Amino acid sequence: MKFTKICAPDFDLEKTLDSGQVFHWQRTGNGFVGTIGDLPVYVDQDNDILRAKVEGGAPATPRTRCATKIGSQELAPPVVDLVAHYFALDHPLAEICDSFPKDPVMNAARDFCRGLRIIRQLKWECLATFICSSMKQVAHIRQISLALRKRFGDQRKIDNYLVYAFPSAQRVARASEKQLRDCKLGYRAKNLCGTARLVSCGQADLEAWSALSDDELRKQLCALPGVGPKIANCVMLFAYERLRAFPIDVWIERVLRQQYFSRRRKMTAQRLREFLERYFGKHGGYAQQYLFHHARVSSRNSTARTE
DNA sequence: CTCCAGGGATGAT
DNA sequence: ATCATCCATGGA
Numbered sequence: 001m002k003f004t005k006i007c008a009p010d011f012d013l014e015k016t017l018d019s020g021q022v023f024h025w026q027r028t029g030n031g032f033v034g035t036i037g038d039l040p041v042y043v044d045q046d047n048d049i050l051r052a053k054v055e056g057g058a059p060a061t062p063r064t065r066c067a068t069k070i071g072s073q074e075l076a077p078p079v080v081d082l083v084a085h086y087f088a089l090d091h092p093l094a095e096i097c098d099s100f101p102k103d104p105v106m107n108a109a110r111d112f113c114r115g116l117r118i119i120r121q122l123k124w125e126c127l128a129t130f131i132c133s134s135m136k137q138v139a140h141i142r143q144i145s146l147a148l149r150k151r152f153g154d155q156r157k158i159d160n161y162l163v164y165a166f167p168s169a170q171r172v173a174r175a176s177e178k179q180l181r182d183c184k185l186g187y188r189a190k191n192l193c194g195t196a197r198l199v200s201c202g203q204a205d206l207e208a209w210s211a212l213s214d215d216e217l218r219k220q221l222c223a224l225p226g227v228g229p230k231i232a233n234c235v236m237l238f239a240y241e242r243l244r245a246f247p248i249d250v251w252i253e254r255v256l257r258q259q260y261f262s263r264r265r266k267m268t269a270q271r272l273r274e275f276l277e278r279y280f281g282k283h284g285g286y287a288q289q290y291l292f293h294h295a296r297v298s299s300r301n302s303t304a305r306t307e
Numbered sequence: 308c309t310c311c312a313g314g315g316a317t318g319a320t
Numbered sequence: 321a322t323c324a325t326c327c328a329t330g331g332a
Contacts, residue, residue, distance in 0.1 A: 135328085137332090139330085140329070143330085268322080
């Protein structure tokens with residue numbers, strides 16, 4: 001199979017896939033292998049050109065199998081549309097970055113993260129993965145994601161690599177708590193199973209929630225077991241394209257308190273949220289992701305490590 | 308060995 | 321409304 005070439009200016013594939021927003025892409029020499037929905041994908045980058053291969057995703061595929069969930073059409077979309085949509089190549093990145101506040105901390109993060117995009121993840125996959133993320137390092141979230149995929153997901157092949165689709169809510173709901181704990185979920189197993197049941201029975205209609213306002217969507221997400229404000233904001237940002245949503249984790253809180261409030265003794269969570277909303281504005285989620293990635297990689301480099 | 312990680316649920320002030 | 325504690329697991 002030959003590559004599909006996609007023009008992708010102002011995009012950094014490696015930064016995007018290694019910034020802690022998505023956890024299942026695996027490096028292979030020059031590029032990455034993973035899945036978009038149920039489809040196995042290889043992708044690499046040469047300057048402004050993205051080269052992609054999608055097994056079973058060619059437009060000429062007869063209409064029997066591998067219909068993707070993107071847009072819920074029966075026919076698989078052309079590779080270029082699938083990949084460009086997933087990586088959000090249509091986001092006006094220059095405009096987004098220009099909307100960030102102009103302070104030294106944000107300037108450094110914006111410069112460091114050039115080309116990093118907030119991708120469009122599938123809703124259930126994103127929600128389930130972030131339920132597994134609480135009090136876990138990125139490396140371990142990757143392990144959990146892979147374990148769940150290998151244990152319950154459909155196996156696919158791309159070149160000579162094996163990749164695994166993320167299991168459906170129905171499949172996870174059928175799993176026992178012990179099976180989930182075997183995937184190293186710990187106390188998160190019960191939350192994942194509980195949410196999977198609500199999604200699979202239709203009581204939580206993730207697709208229909210796209211029509212809700214930010215506040216209503218956050219409220220619905222927070223009603224799910226294992227989902228609080230932080231994970232709800234992650235899902236809103238990474239799967240519902242709510243670019244204003246600003247997840248506050250230990251990294252971001254550290255950055256904010258040290259860089260923006262080093263003077264102030266008392267900064268309640270309530271006042272912090274008000275500040276974020278006003279200061280970072282309508283693309284606050286992008287700003288947050290840039291601050292997060294910059295802080296994390298800086299820390300990684302300062303603790304001199306050899307791979 | 309200890310410390311900590313893209314937190315949330317619960318119960319006590 | 322804010323705060324303390326517990327929840328499993330593995331990388332550093």
